[in-house]
Amino acid sequence: MTDFTQTRPLFDLPEGVIYLDGNSLGPLPKSAAARVARTIQDEWGQMLITAWNRAGWMDLPSRLGDRIARLVGAEAGSVVLGDTLSIKVYQALASAIEMNLGRKVILSDSGNFPSDLYMAQGLCKTLGDGYTLKVVAPEEVLGAIDESVAVTMITEVDYRTGRRHDMKAITDRAHAAGALAVWDLAHSAGAFPVELAACGADFACGCTYKYLNSGPGGPAFIYVAPRHQNRARPALSGWLGHEAPFAFDPDYRPGRGVERMRVGTPPILQMAALDAAMEIWDRVDMNALRATSLALTDRFIAGVEAACPDLTLATPRDHTSRGSQASFRHPEGYAIMQALIAEGVVGDFRAPDILRFGFTPLYTSVQDVDGAVAILARIMAELRWDRPEFKARQKVT
Amino acid sequence: MTDFTQTRPLFDLPEGVIYLDGNSLGPLPKSAAARVARTIQDEWGQMLITAWNRAGWMDLPSRLGDRIARLVGAEAGSVVLGDTLSIKVYQALASAIEMNLGRKVILSDSGNFPSDLYMAQGLCKTLGDGYTLKVVAPEEVLGAIDESVAVTMITEVDYRTGRRHDMKAITDRAHAAGALAVWDLAHSAGAFPVELAACGADFACGCTYKYLNSGPGGPAFIYVAPRHQNRARPALSGWLGHEAPFAFDPDYRPGRGVERMRVGTPPILQMAALDAAMEIWDRVDMNALRATSLALTDRFIAGVEAACPDLTLATPRDHTSRGSQASFRHPEGYAIMQALIAEGVVGDFRAPDILRFGFTPLYTSVQDVDGAVAILARIMAELRWDRPEFKARQKVT
Missing domain, CATH: 3.40.640.10 (Type I PLP-dependent aspartate aminotransferase-like (Major domain))
Incomplete structure (x- = not known):
C-alpha cells in the first residue's frame, strides 16, 4: 500500500489533535478495540484454558x-x-x-x-x-x-x-x-x-x-x-x-x-x-513509507526553519543519517512543548532542551505538518514569559 | 465478603462447563471486558501519550x-x-x-x-x-x-x-x-x-x-x-x-x-x-475463602475416593499441607482428563500421571463439585479402551 490517505481512516485520532508523538506511543488502530474484545470474550471467556491451543495463543x-x-x-x-x-x-x-x-x-x-x-x-x-x-x-x-x-x-x-x-x-x-x-x-x-x-x-x-x-x-x-x-x-x-x-x-x-x-x-x-x-x-510498502516520511520531515524542517529562527535543528539534514523524526533545540523547550500540547500539537520534550516530533505517514498528512508549523510559529512569535506554561516552568527551575 | 454466591455472577463462565482449572487460567471477570475497552478507547485512543499521567498508567x-x-x-x-x-x-x-x-x-x-x-x-x-x-x-x-x-x-x-x-x-x-x-x-x-x-x-x-x-x-x-x-x-x-x-x-x-x-x-x-x-x-475475606476452599476440596476428595477406587489421591489430606487443588494419579490420567473435558469438566493433566483440579470459591459451588464427581465416576465406571480418547492416547505412546 502506497496511498496513505487510505490508512489514516484506520486510526482513531481525537478531533483537533495533530499527533506527532507516534514515536513515543502510536495511536489506536480502530480495529484493535474489537480484536481485543474478541480475545477477551470469545477466547478467554468461552474457551478458557483451551484457548492456548484452540485460539492459537x-x-x-x-x-x-x-x-x-x-x-x-x-x-x-x-x-x-x-x-x-x-x-x-x-x-x-x-x-x-x-x-x-x-x-x-x-x-x-x-x-x-x-x-x-x-x-x-x-x-x-x-x-x-x-x-x-x-x-x-x-x-x-x-x-x-x-x-x-x-x-x-x-x-x-x-x-x-x-x-x-x-x-x-x-x-x-x-x-x-x-x-x-x-x-x-x-x-x-x-x-x-x-x-x-x-x-x-x-x-x-x-x-x-x-x-x-x-x-x-x-x-x-x-x-x-x-x-x-x-x-x-x-x-x-x-x-x-x-x-x-x-x-x-x-x-x-x-x-x-x-x-x-x-x-x-x-x-x-x-x-x-x-x-x-x-x-x-502487512499491506504497507516500506519504501513508499520511507519516501513519504522523508517528504513530511523535510517539509516540517523547512517550515520551522523559515518561521522560527530561535529554534535550532538537532536532526541531521542528510536523509541517510536520520530516522523519522525531527528535533529542535531551545533553552525553553519544555515550556514551548507545553504550549504546543495545549494547542493540540502533541510532540515530546526530552531534557535538557529537545523538542521532538515524530512523522508517521500512516496517519500524518501534509496538512498536519503545515498546521503544526503554523501553530509552532505563532507560539514562538507570541513567546511571552507571563504565559502560565512559562511561569510554571520558572517555578520549577 | 464471605458469601460466595454473590461472587459467582461476577464471572463469565460458559454454559455447561464445570471449570476446575482456575489454577491454570482464571475465568473472565465480567467487568474486565468493559474495563479494558475503556482503557483502549478513552485512554489510549483519546488521551494518547498523555494517558501515562492523566490515566494513571x-x-x-x-x-x-x-x-x-x-x-x-x-x-x-x-x-x-x-x-x-x-x-x-x-x-x-x-x-x-x-x-x-x-x-x-x-x-x-x-x-x-x-x-x-x-x-x-x-x-x-x-x-x-x-x-x-x-x-x-x-x-x-x-x-x-x-x-x-x-x-x-x-x-x-x-x-x-x-x-x-x-x-x-x-x-x-x-x-x-x-x-x-x-x-x-x-x-x-x-x-x-x-x-x-x-x-x-x-x-x-x-x-x-x-x-x-x-x-x-x-x-x-x-x-x-x-x-x-x-x-x-x-x-x-x-x-x-x-x-x-x-x-x-x-x-x-x-x-x-x-x-x-x-x-x-x-x-x-x-x-x-x-x-x-x-x-x-478487594472485597474478599481471605479466611472465609480458605474455609470454603477446604470444604470444597474435602468434599471432592471424599466423593472421588468413594466413587473411583482406581484413582489414588496425590494431595495431602492434612489441611495445613495443601493449597487449593486436589490431584489424583492414574496411569491413563491423560486420557481420563480428555474424557472429562469432553463432558464439560475442565481440569488439567500433568505428566506423568496427575489429574489436577483447582477449587476457587469465587465461582466454584458445591453443586459443581458434586457434578464433577458424578461425571468422573461415570467415566471411570465406563472406562473402555475403545473410546476415541483412549485410542488416541494409545497411538501417542
Missing part, C-alpha cells in the same frame, strides 16, 4: 514475529515477541557476550536510550570479573571498535535527535574486529525499511508500541541471526524457551531457533492489539 | 501491588507488578544471592515449577564461578538447608500435587543457617491467606492469571521485604526502576523501595484486566 509470539520480520529485513523464523525491550536487550547482550569469551567490553554510545545502558551495566555487574560498558560519543563509535570489544550495543536512531547510525558500516567494522553487533530498533521498526539480514546484524530487538502502534506496554521483539540461533545461550532461560515446555523436564534444554528467547507466559491481550495493528502493516 | 504497577499486598500478607509499598513470573523469580534470586556473597548454592526442590529451576540454572551459568542450583526432594528441603546455602527458592504449593510447604518453618530454618528465602506464590496468591511479613520472607513473586483472574499473560508481581528494599541490587536494571526515569541519566541509580524492581514499560491492557479482577478481590 501459544504460537502468537512466533507468528507475529514473522510478520515483523518483513518490516526489519529479517529471515523468517528469526524474530519472536515477548517481554519488554529492556529484557530483550539484556537477552541479546548476555548471549552475544558469552559467544565472545575472553573479551569483556560492551561498546555503546551516549545517544543510546538510557535503559539499554542500564541493562548493560546490570549485566556487567552480574558477570563481574572485569566486564564493562564503554560509552563513547555517537560519532566516535566506528573508531572505538577495536579488538577489546566483545559486542557493540547501538540504538540505530537517537531518541532525542533522530540521528541515524549506519548499520552496515558499524556491523562490518564490528565483525572485522571480531565483535558481535546488537542493534536496538526502537525508533527504526515501522519508521523505515531496516535490513537486518543484509547488514549482517547478529542480534536485534525493538518495541512495538511506537511506530508499530500496538498500544501501551505492547510486547517487544528479538531477532537472532540464523547462524547464531542454535548456539546462543539464553541467560533468561524460561520454560517457554525450553525445547519441550510441557514435558516439565527438571533441566533446561534450549528450544529450536529463536524460540529459545521466549521466557514466560506471553501477554495475550497486548498481542491481540498488536495483531490488529499488523493487519495494517 | 505510570503508577498502576505500584497501586495494583498494594492491593495484592493485602492478599499475601505483605507490607504496603513492598509489592510491584510487571513482567512474567520467570523474570520476577530471576530478579529475586539475583538480588538475594548477591546479598549473601561467599555462598554459592541456590536450594530448591523437585516439586518446584520447572521454569523456576531453569531461571536459576541460567543465573548460575551467567554468574559462573561455582554457583550451583541444588535440587532435593520436597520432604528433604528443611534438612538440606545448611551453611552452604545462599538462598532457598521454594514454590509454596506444588503445581502437580497441591502439597503445601511450611513457609514459616523453611524461612526460619533458612535464616538460622544464614540463608535468604525466596518464595514463589504461583499457586498461593488468591488461593489462601499468605503471610509473607509474618513469616519473615525475604523475597517473593507470583502470577496473577491463575487464582487472581487477570487473564492470559497477566503481569507477575514481586515482593521485597522492607528491610532489604534499599540494598537489593536489581540485576535487570531497567529505566522504570531508576530513581528518576525521566532524567535520562546515563548511569543507573536504583529507585526507592520495591520500585527498583520495575524494568520496562508496563503492559497497560493486561493491567487494566487485573484492575477489574482486583475490584472483586
Whole structure:
C-alpha cells in the first residue's frame, strides 16, 4: 500500500489533535478495540484454558514475529515477541557476550536510550570479573571498535535527535574486529525499511508500541541471526524457551531457533492489539513509507526553519543519517512543548532542551505538518514569559 | 465478603462447563471486558501519550501491588507488578544471592515449577564461578538447608500435587543457617491467606492469571521485604526502576523501595484486566475463602475416593499441607482428563500421571463439585479402551 490517505481512516485520532508523538506511543488502530474484545470474550471467556491451543495463543509470539520480520529485513523464523525491550536487550547482550569469551567490553554510545545502558551495566555487574560498558560519543563509535570489544550495543536512531547510525558500516567494522553487533530498533521498526539480514546484524530487538502502534506496554521483539540461533545461550532461560515446555523436564534444554528467547507466559491481550495493528502493516510498502516520511520531515524542517529562527535543528539534514523524526533545540523547550500540547500539537520534550516530533505517514498528512508549523510559529512569535506554561516552568527551575 | 454466591455472577463462565482449572487460567471477570475497552478507547485512543499521567498508567504497577499486598500478607509499598513470573523469580534470586556473597548454592526442590529451576540454572551459568542450583526432594528441603546455602527458592504449593510447604518453618530454618528465602506464590496468591511479613520472607513473586483472574499473560508481581528494599541490587536494571526515569541519566541509580524492581514499560491492557479482577478481590475475606476452599476440596476428595477406587489421591489430606487443588494419579490420567473435558469438566493433566483440579470459591459451588464427581465416576465406571480418547492416547505412546 502506497496511498496513505487510505490508512489514516484506520486510526482513531481525537478531533483537533495533530499527533506527532507516534514515536513515543502510536495511536489506536480502530480495529484493535474489537480484536481485543474478541480475545477477551470469545477466547478467554468461552474457551478458557483451551484457548492456548484452540485460539492459537501459544504460537502468537512466533507468528507475529514473522510478520515483523518483513518490516526489519529479517529471515523468517528469526524474530519472536515477548517481554519488554529492556529484557530483550539484556537477552541479546548476555548471549552475544558469552559467544565472545575472553573479551569483556560492551561498546555503546551516549545517544543510546538510557535503559539499554542500564541493562548493560546490570549485566556487567552480574558477570563481574572485569566486564564493562564503554560509552563513547555517537560519532566516535566506528573508531572505538577495536579488538577489546566483545559486542557493540547501538540504538540505530537517537531518541532525542533522530540521528541515524549506519548499520552496515558499524556491523562490518564490528565483525572485522571480531565483535558481535546488537542493534536496538526502537525508533527504526515501522519508521523505515531496516535490513537486518543484509547488514549482517547478529542480534536485534525493538518495541512495538511506537511506530508499530500496538498500544501501551505492547510486547517487544528479538531477532537472532540464523547462524547464531542454535548456539546462543539464553541467560533468561524460561520454560517457554525450553525445547519441550510441557514435558516439565527438571533441566533446561534450549528450544529450536529463536524460540529459545521466549521466557514466560506471553501477554495475550497486548498481542491481540498488536495483531490488529499488523493487519495494517502487512499491506504497507516500506519504501513508499520511507519516501513519504522523508517528504513530511523535510517539509516540517523547512517550515520551522523559515518561521522560527530561535529554534535550532538537532536532526541531521542528510536523509541517510536520520530516522523519522525531527528535533529542535531551545533553552525553553519544555515550556514551548507545553504550549504546543495545549494547542493540540502533541510532540515530546526530552531534557535538557529537545523538542521532538515524530512523522508517521500512516496517519500524518501534509496538512498536519503545515498546521503544526503554523501553530509552532505563532507560539514562538507570541513567546511571552507571563504565559502560565512559562511561569510554571520558572517555578520549577 | 464471605458469601460466595454473590461472587459467582461476577464471572463469565460458559454454559455447561464445570471449570476446575482456575489454577491454570482464571475465568473472565465480567467487568474486565468493559474495563479494558475503556482503557483502549478513552485512554489510549483519546488521551494518547498523555494517558501515562492523566490515566494513571505510570503508577498502576505500584497501586495494583498494594492491593495484592493485602492478599499475601505483605507490607504496603513492598509489592510491584510487571513482567512474567520467570523474570520476577530471576530478579529475586539475583538480588538475594548477591546479598549473601561467599555462598554459592541456590536450594530448591523437585516439586518446584520447572521454569523456576531453569531461571536459576541460567543465573548460575551467567554468574559462573561455582554457583550451583541444588535440587532435593520436597520432604528433604528443611534438612538440606545448611551453611552452604545462599538462598532457598521454594514454590509454596506444588503445581502437580497441591502439597503445601511450611513457609514459616523453611524461612526460619533458612535464616538460622544464614540463608535468604525466596518464595514463589504461583499457586498461593488468591488461593489462601499468605503471610509473607509474618513469616519473615525475604523475597517473593507470583502470577496473577491463575487464582487472581487477570487473564492470559497477566503481569507477575514481586515482593521485597522492607528491610532489604534499599540494598537489593536489581540485576535487570531497567529505566522504570531508576530513581528518576525521566532524567535520562546515563548511569543507573536504583529507585526507592520495591520500585527498583520495575524494568520496562508496563503492559497497560493486561493491567487494566487485573484492575477489574482486583475490584472483586478487594472485597474478599481471605479466611472465609480458605474455609470454603477446604470444604470444597474435602468434599471432592471424599466423593472421588468413594466413587473411583482406581484413582489414588496425590494431595495431602492434612489441611495445613495443601493449597487449593486436589490431584489424583492414574496411569491413563491423560486420557481420563480428555474424557472429562469432553463432558464439560475442565481440569488439567500433568505428566506423568496427575489429574489436577483447582477449587476457587469465587465461582466454584458445591453443586459443581458434586457434578464433577458424578461425571468422573461415570467415566471411570465406563472406562473402555475403545473410546476415541483412549485410542488416541494409545497411538501417542
